[in-house]
Each structure stands twice: as C-alpha cells, then as structure tokens.
Amino acid sequence: MSKTKLKIENLYKIFGPRGKSFIDPVKNGMSKQELLDNHSHVLGLNNINLDIPEQRIQVIMGLSGSGKSTLIRHINRLIEPTAGAITVDDEDILSMSQLQLREFRRKKTSMVFQKFALLPHKTVAQNVAYGLTIQGEQESIAKEKSHKWIESVGLSGFEERYPAQLSGGMQQRVGLARALATDAPILLMDEAFSALDPLIRTDMQNILLELQKDLHKTIIFITHDLDEALRIGDNIAILRDGKIIQKGDPQQIIMKPADDYISDFIKDINRGKVIEVKSIMQKGSSEGTSLDSSCSLEDALKVLNNEKNNECSVVDDKGKKIGKVTLDAAIGALFKEKASRNKEKYK
C-alpha cells in the first residue's frame, strides 16, 4: 500500500444559511430527511472519512444526489465544508488563506469537468495552456508544454480550432490535456467521461489508464457508472445520501458487498470479466497450469475446464506460487449473487 496523499476526516457539509448550527444534531443522528423537512437545510456530506493513497486512482461512486460532486469540490475548496478536516501531504487545506489556496490550486491540483468547461473564445492550444498562463508561465514554454499534451491526447493538428468545432470526445481530450499541462500531482475528475457516448467513453478510459502508467498521478475520479468504476479504480468508495457506505478495492466490493444497496448495484455486472482469480484463491498448491493472480474468472474457467482434476495453481506477478483455484469455486463465484438471493427467497 502506498502512502496516503490526501486525508479526509469527519467531513460534513450542510447546505443552507445556518448550516453550522445543525452540525451537532446531525452528529447525534438527525436524518437527511428530518433536516430538510423541519429546517430546510440539505445534508450534502455526512461524516466522510477517506484516505486516498498516492499515485493511485480513487473512484468515488454514487448516483445523482449522493454528494459525490460536492465531495470532490471540497478537495480544492470550490465548496467550503461545514465541519471536518482535509489534508494533502499533511498540509491542512482548510486553514489556507485565499492566496495560499490559489497557489495550491495552481500547483497541486487540476480538474476535469463533466461538461468540459472549456473557454469557448480560446483555441485548443490556448485552452490547454490556460493553467500555465494563469501561473504567469512564459509564452514559449507554455506553448511547448501545451503542444506536448495535445499530442499525448491525440489532438495534434487541432491546436488552432475552437472548442465548438470539436466533438464531445475531442473536447474532453482538451479538458484532460488542460488538466495535465500544469503537472499537478492531484487530478480531480468530476464525471469526466459521463457526458460521452459509450464507445468514446471506453476510448477515454483507455487514454487515461495509458497515461497513468507513466504519470502516476493521484487521481480522484467521480462516476455514477459501476463498470467505469471497476475498470478504472484502484480503490472505490461508494457514496449514498452523503455517506460512504463501502470502500475498498474492486474485488472487495464485488465479493463482499456491504449491504443490499450495493448488492443491488453490482447485480448486473459481468462477474466473469470483473472478478479476478486472487479473490477466489484457496490455500495449498496444485499440479495444474499456472494462472496469474489478476487473471479474470472468464479466462480462468476455460483453463480450469481443460485441466484433469479441474484445478490450477495461482502465481503472483513474480511467478511465485501463492495458492490454488478450483472449477467449483470459480463457478460458485460466478453465481454467488444469484445463489444468495435464492436462499433469501426460500427462507
């Protein structure tokens, strides 16, 4: 586990003119509905605690209204919290002055927006260079850097176009290049790919994952799409009504959903593709073919089926044997969800 880059502790956000005065009632268990009905205040975030590791992709997932966009805006203080603490590299974000905050936003974070939020009156090159221009970077350096990032998102030749002349997918590439151009270690992505159609979305996910291999940024990625979360996230936190109801890596979320809400969430995913062998691994060793621990269930099933005693050994990325996996376990994992539901039914 890499070290913690960003730490969110006991974070509360109550929208409304007298938000602060409802902190104690909320801490003592006043519900979101009660707060809204009796006091016309909206509980945006409710006791958020999250450690975000360095150089990983942390996905925050939730449906609309769950508070995920509110949460990401706390990290660069586009929204002020009502109570709680946020630290980046052990530096307290909330005690920063306006000037320090501006410097923090320039150097430490950058952001990609759902609706792109490009400057319509500036060209692609000017948009990508925006963060650098704001910092007072020399024009020639800004131009050079922005050119490099335009190239890396595959937009060479479009430098002098205006955003309105580009398709949605291309516009978001500009948004991504603009965010990367400032070399900030933290990248905030607010439903960055949600407005794109599915094929383009997969495309953009690939670009992001490919870039991340070299860049190793700390990425906080907001989405309402579970497939996207599972595909991109090193870690996932699931948000509902302003509360984190489960956090963990994708395998943990699928294998051990914390409650019915999450079970419901994951019921339609393709388990064969998402579950990895390491999640169903047992102790011991086997004479069968070696499978990589991050091999998907789908691929493993084919191999297992052809094995004599339907067993394979599992190896880690250095080729060391760490356990075994059986056909029964694999099939069990594939249908676990349905099985547990049927049990409910016949109880």
Added chain:
Amino acid sequence: MDWLSEFPSLGKRDLRDLKKGIDGSFREWSRSNGDAIEAFFDPLYFFLVWLEKLLIATPWPIILLIVAGLAYLGSRSWKLALGSVVSFMLIGYFGMWKDMMATISLISVSTLICIAVGIPIGILMSRYDRVQSAITPILDLMQTIPIFVYLLPVVMLLGIGRVPGLIAVCVYAIPPIIRLTNLGIRLVDKEILEAADAFGSSYRQKLFSVQIPLALPNIFAGVNQTIMMALAMVVIASMIGVKGLGMPVLQAVQNQYLTLGLMNGLAIVALAIIFDRVSQRYGQRLQAHRYGKEHE
C-alpha cells in the same frame, strides 16, 4: 366633513416658501460653484470642439473614405459600406454636411464617455450584489425621469451650450451599457468560472480572460443601444444650444417648416441606421466562435 374631500396638503404659503428656499439655495450654490464645475468640464468642451472642427475641416472625400473604411471594417459587408457612403453623400448634397459633422462628434464623444464610465460601473455591479441593488434604482430613475426635469439643473449649473447638452445626452444614454455589462458578466457560464477558479485564477485574471470576453456580445449590445439613445437625444439637446442636425428640426417645429424638419429628421434616421447596423454586425462577429466558425 371638509377634511375628507380635500387632501391634507401643505399650505400654499408654506409650499411656496419651500420651493423658493430650495430654488434659492441651489441657485446660490450654482452661482458660487458654477465656475469650478465649468472648469472641471473644460477638457470635455475642448475635446468636443476640437473633434467638431477637425471633422468639418477635413476634406469631404477623406471623410467619405473613412466612413466607408469603418463601415467595412465593422461589418465586413460591401453593401453596408456603400450604403453608408451614399447616405452621407445625399445628406451632404442637401446642405446638411456641417450639421451632420457636429452631430457625429457629439455622438462619438458621448458614446466614448458612456463606455468609459458605464463599463466599470457594470463590472462593479456584477461583482457586488449590493452595488447592483444600489445602482439599479438610479438607472431606473435616469431612464424614466422626464428629460426636461434634469435638463433644468444642468442648465442652471453650466448654462446653455455643448457641455450641458453632452451631459444630458450621457445621462439618458448610459443606462443600457451599464445594465448590459452587468447582465453579460452575470450570465457567463458558471461551469467555466468554476474551471477558472479550479486552475487558480485571481479575480482580475478571471475578469479579463474569461468574464469580459464572454460577456462581449452583451456589452456590445449595450454600446449599440447607447449609440441609438444618444442619437434620439439630438433634438432635445439642441434645445439647450447643441449644434447639429437637431437644431434645424427644432426650428422647423417652431416655424412650421415641413421640409426642413423632414430632411434633418431623415438624416438623423440615416445616421442611426448606419451606426446600428455596423455596430450590430461587429457585435455578432465577436461571438463567431460560438457557432464553430473560424475567426476572421
């Protein structure tokens, strides 16, 4: 039951004393400060006179060339440039060249003043809600108060002539540019502002590289309206001694000179149409990027 049918009002005598008192003290104040105030507006006066003389002294073919050039640069339309030149020639042919130059110099100076004063006020209004709620009623007042009511104190202070006329025109013509600057900046997409914030823009950077450029179409609509309203004031301004196309109209009204009134009236209309079309086209070109066209 007399007191029911008669509205309780100040006694006639008290009322007269009140009016007299205010009138008297204002007159006294304007007498003692009139010179200082006049001196304050002197640069304006000299600039106005200088521009008027310059326009009149410039040979007419050069003026026509400049008109054609400006009209084309503003609108990128040959038709409009040609139309402007033809209208100018017609107006000159019917003996109104000098009056037209005087009017154009008045309109130009008052529009410049309105822009220089109005845009900063509009920016302040867009930044602070309090300023907005303080200025809005003043603008309402400026737009609805009968013109003669504020002409009076201006004339008492500065006498009759170009400068009071200019001030009267500006008071009447400045509200649209203030309102539309404020509105334009407030209408800028919140998401784009959020992006500017997220990258660490200062207020000044946000204002000059995001808000004003994106508000330009609206600001320009304000400039256009301001020009139109300034032109509409030309006749009234001539009542306090401003020379130009308005003066003959006023004479025509007083003496029932039908043709004189019509000719000068139509000249004002022609100027209005030219200014309007050229500035509107220019405003439209400012937002060409919105429709995915190349900038020209």
